[in-house]
Amino acid sequence: MTTALAPSSALSAADRCDRCGAQAYVRVTLTSGGELLFCAHHGREHSDKLRNIAVTIHDETGRLEPAPVAVSTEDER
Incomplete structure (x- = not known):
């Protein structure tokens, strides 16, 4: 017998x-069936301990890329 996990839905701005x-x-599904949500900072801070108790870790921190920096040119001044 095999068990399949349903794919995690994407995290939204409403997820805190x-x-x-x-x-x-970061969404962590626990072996107990519970779920924890973390910001990028707290997900990194607790990552070692979370790996020990998690069934899955859904990490979307890759969405946090720095915004491009606007560069002014001489013509804009």
């Missing part, structure tokens, strides 16, 4: 970190 309330970018 269980630790601080910031936008969640």
Whole structure:
């Protein structure tokens, strides 16, 4: 017998970190069936311990890329 996990849905701006309330970018499904959400900071801070108790870790921190920096030119001045 095999068990398949349903794919995790994408995290949205409505998903909040269980630790601080910031936008969640990490979803951890626990062996007990529970779920925890973390911002990127707290996901990194607790990653070692979470790996020990998680069935799955859905990490969307890759969405946090720096915005391009606007560069002014001489013509714009």
